[in-house]
Amino acid sequence: MRIGIVAPSCRIDEDVVSRVSALAEGRAELVWHLQCFLSDGHFAGPDSARAEALIEVANDATIDAVWFARGGYGACRIVDRVIDALGPAARDKTYLGYSDPGTLLGALYARGIGRVAHGPMPADIRRDGGETAVVRALDWLVDGSPASLEPSLGEAPAAAFNIVILAHLIGTGHLPDLVGHVLMIEEVAEYLYRTDRDLAQIVQHPSIRAAAGLRMGRISHVPDNDPDFGAQPEAVVRDWCARAGIPFLGSADIGHDADNKVVPFG
Amino acid sequence: MRIGIVAPSCRIDEDVVSRVSALAEGRAELVWHLQCFLSDGHFAGPDSARAEALIEVANDATIDAVWFARGGYGACRIVDRVIDALGPAARDKTYLGYSDPGTLLGALYARGIGRVAHGPMPADIRRDGGETAVVRALDWLVDGSPASLEPSLGEAPAAAFNIVILAHLIGTGHLPDLVGHVLMIEEVAEYLYRTDRDLAQIVQHPSIRAAAGLRMGRISHVPDNDPDFGAQPEAVVRDWCARAGIPFLGSADIGHDADNKVVPFG
Numbered sequence: 001m002r003i004g005i006v007a008p009s010c011r012i013d014e015d016v017v018s019r020v021s022a023l024a025e026g027r028a029e030l031v032w033h034l035q036c037f038l039s040d041g042h043f044a045g046p047d048s049a050r051a052e053a054l055i056e057v058a059n060d061a062t063i064d065a066v067w068f069a070r071g072g073y074g075a076c077r078i079v080d081r082v083i084d085a086l087g088p089a090a091r092d093k094t095y096l097g098y099s100d101p102g103t104l105l106g107a108l109y110a111r112g113i114g115r116v117a118h119g120p121m122p123a124d125i126r127r128d129g130g131e132t133a134v135v136r137a138l139d140w141l142v143d144g145s146p147a148s149l150e151p152s153l154g155e156a157p158a159a160a161f162n163i164v165i166l167a168h169l170i171g172t173g174h175l176p177d178l179v180g181h182v183l184m185i186e187e188v189a190e191y192l193y194r195t196d197r198d199l200a201q202i203v204q205h206p207s208i209r210a211a212a213g214l215r216m217g218r219i220s221h222v223p224d225n226d227p228d229f230g231a232q233p234e235a236v237v238r239d240w241c242a243r244a245g246i247p248f249l250g251s252a253d254i255g256h257d258a259d260n261k262v263v264p265f266g
Numbered sequence: 267m268r269i270g271i272v273a274p275s276c277r278i279d280e281d282v283v284s285r286v287s288a289l290a291e292g293r294a295e296l297v298w299h300l301q302c303f304l305s306d307g308h309f310a311g312p313d314s315a316r317a318e319a320l321i322e323v324a325n326d327a328t329i330d331a332v333w334f335a336r337g338g339y340g341a342c343r344i345v346d347r348v349i350d351a352l353g354p355a356a357r358d359k360t361y362l363g364y365s366d367p368g369t370l371l372g373a374l375y376a377r378g379i380g381r382v383a384h385g386p387m388p389a390d391i392r393r394d395g396g397e398t399a400v401v402r403a404l405d406w407l408v409d410g411s412p413a414s415l416e417p418s419l420g421e422a423p424a425a426a427f428n429i430v431i432l433a434h435l436i437g438t439g440h441l442p443d444l445v446g447h448v449l450m451i452e453e454v455a456e457y458l459y460r461t462d463r464d465l466a467q468i469v470q471h472p473s474i475r476a477a478a479g480l481r482m483g484r485i486s487h488v489p490d491n492d493p494d495f496g497a498q499p500e501a502v503v504r505d506w507c508a509r510a511g512i513p514f515l516g517s518a519d520i521g522h523d524a525d526n527k528v529v530p531f532g
Contacts, residue, residue, distance in 0.1 A: 039493070040496060041494055041495050041497065042459055042493060042495045042496055073462075076463055076466045076467075077462070168433070168463055168466070170436060170438075170467075171436035171470065171471055172436075193308055193339040196339075197339065197434055201342075201434045201437065204437065204438045204439070205437055227307060227308055228307055228308070230306060230307015230308055230309070231307065
């Protein structure tokens, strides 16, 4: 199996390559696109380089899966250009990542391109216990291992997003139809008032109001607010679900951490 | 003239009352709703208290204008409840504020309720030179002074928003139709990558793509990014305008500062 790795948001360092490649040894051929190491201000190279790298790898029929290298910020700057340039080979492919690349996962799923999944990325190797996250991703990419999957996944179609990324898909052409889906959400390092504001926008969307329900992943590393926000993350999520009439289905085993499980869309 | 003051977001302190009331002495009667001084976690009282105070003042035929006391966060939590409860007296009224209460200005303008304007609030008294901002607001509220107005205002209808607030109106029922408008935007204390992400969402909206053009107010107190974002605020705004085919019309004299001018919507 050949797995192409590109960085639509921020760059990675060489240590990620050596450590992740060692874990993939004998299981899969990892094809690290050189774009992953470019640097242009905030980004892993200019928009054009990030877009072209992703288009090249997605349209390469010798590559079986596209693995997004890491998050950060930048996917929304290239999504229009990428999505319109994908050919037949891009449809017969798996795409895996989360956080900022969720913009691309949403757009791919909205167009019905490929098999899309929310799950660990190569840069997760740097987390505490990051090897387990990377091996979990490889187990799923290479063997389709059920042990890699978010455990609540069942008969209803599912989708998973970082909350701020999902909020920024609202009202754009890249938000997939989430009617009837179990929608899983997670967040990291955002003030709770911001997550509250994002949820206010998210739950107003008609297709999200018609979701089968919502599951809450980890909302972690919330900065202290002054004054204190006055509610805990789960109460915030439950409140917006109740206001919008969306069933709150409990927790989801996803988040910006090494325990982050794989959620295939659909 | 009677001006009702409510706080749909965060609370104010008593010093704001005494200092602003002194400036209004002999010009207007300021009616400070006690809700302004409530405290509930992040907010100036619970959602119900903030919503009911605004509804009460807006529906009071003896009040000529509603002046939002300050920003912060919270208006989007009450906008649905407020907007559906406004009666005939609310239509014959002026509404003034900016920042977080921009959610309410947008919703009011979307429904054609009252005369809506983006401009200084009582809490601006605490800024350096804040008296000039408050007097500018009073000059406009009491006398309709043209000197208070943003100087580029001309024949095209206008609207003004804080960028993150406008981004969170996208895809909701409270975004007004901005076709043919000069849209003025401003921001404070946001990382530039976040403003970039907000603009990506904003310029995708069809009615904003059909705006007469966009003017950039101050984008101030931008925190340092690591790595540096790689572009200045004006370049970011110009880039998104160019991508979306929205004319960039230059600067607007608005922002989170004492120079913030009044922009009546429409």
